[in-house]
Amino acid sequence: MKKTRSKVMSTVAGAAILGMTIAIPNYGAVGNVAKAEEPVQQELTDEEKGQALEQHVEAQAQPPNVNIDIDPVAIFDSISETIKTADNRGGFVKAARETVSFHTDYSLNVMVLNLSNDYDESSYSGVHYFDTFTYDGAIYGVWAFEEGTFVNNGDGGYDNWAFYGWFDRDGGTVEFRLP
Template sequence: MRFRTALAVAPLAAAALLGTAVGTAQAETASPNQTPATVQAAESPTVTVHLDDGANGFEVGRAISAINEDNRGEFVRRAVDEAFEASGGRYNVILMNLSQGYEERLESKRLYANVRWGSINYGLWIAEAGEFTNTGDGGYINWGFRGWFDREGNTVRFHRP
């Protein structure tokens, strides 16, 4: 856990040393028995990481919280891309509006986070494989995904790269 905490704090310290603005970002790393870590920036989405098993949750949260986007569909698309890149581009990513119906059967989950954009709450999953079905409304305003998958209607079957 010390290793993960050191990695989480280092980017903020490096940014401060380099004079890079990081806004009002706050970060904590939580063990499974602690409260979830939160990354939040003023006038930006809020990301609360509940599970981080090697997906670089701090960087994922920081990247998403830095998105300044008024268009909901564009926010979802950018958030998925940012999460994919920040987690190393080696896992499947899905972002889903939690007020819509869905069935999640993902395997080898690497990260789960809640993402709040305005009044909308999204779930963010990063996993190696599995299946995800959107049983609610589709479109980029409600869900987006990236990785290695086959899609049939509103069901996405993710596989390992």
Template structure:
């Protein structure tokens, strides 16, 4: 059964899986071993964007369910470079936040958060979501227009960083549009 595919929205996501080792001995190993790696994840809001993508689906023997991942802001390479360049966790979290903020044109809010911690997010107008791994710890990276975020875990720089337009009440952040 062939299913017609249409564009269902402009909200596309990209997930980054970026291996990083903080030890000095690992840092001296080949750059190739610690090079960032980008791995796309399926998103149900994605659609057919090109003839090539359709051909890839047919080559894989799949009739329906095409998933296309697009980095709408073009920031995944910059985040990958930020991951590769930092040797301490606090600096790494801050650097990913700053890199993401400037790579998104300084016109969106940014949240970087340790996904091992409890949290609740209510973001609107999400432009990008990705994840990056530092020494086995996965961080979520959001670029969005407005919303709120509740950190229900530790609030230190090693666990979260955010930038944009916001009001903060301890672990609760209300983000606004610029």
């Protein structure tokens, strides 16, 4: 609901900035009315345009608000079960990525990384979840976070890492951002 509301406000604000007239159809029917009403044309005053522009600018200036409810015990239990059932390391790494993505409603960036690789994860923020898991002697870090950069200087491939989210990748460097 919030996403729809913000898209409507952005559309109204954008139209107001451009001095456009907005047609807002009224499809609400009363009783057994069979015909929808015609769209109502509404011209915004200069004051309303200014208010819409002000709201649009304020909305753009606000930092993103990421409020995700995570059950770390459920994530841990799910990944631990994956360790027992995965037939290979690559399968475990992909399953761990999908497990964390699912438990965060696919709204956070996720990294699963073999910690024996030479890596740098020093520039990330907004961590909502972190834990380590051992699969067949290899220790993996599992993160769910908002943004940051991970650099894998070691071997790539699903045996060593997998990630999900909104990112730009250049070889072993992955720069994550908020959606």
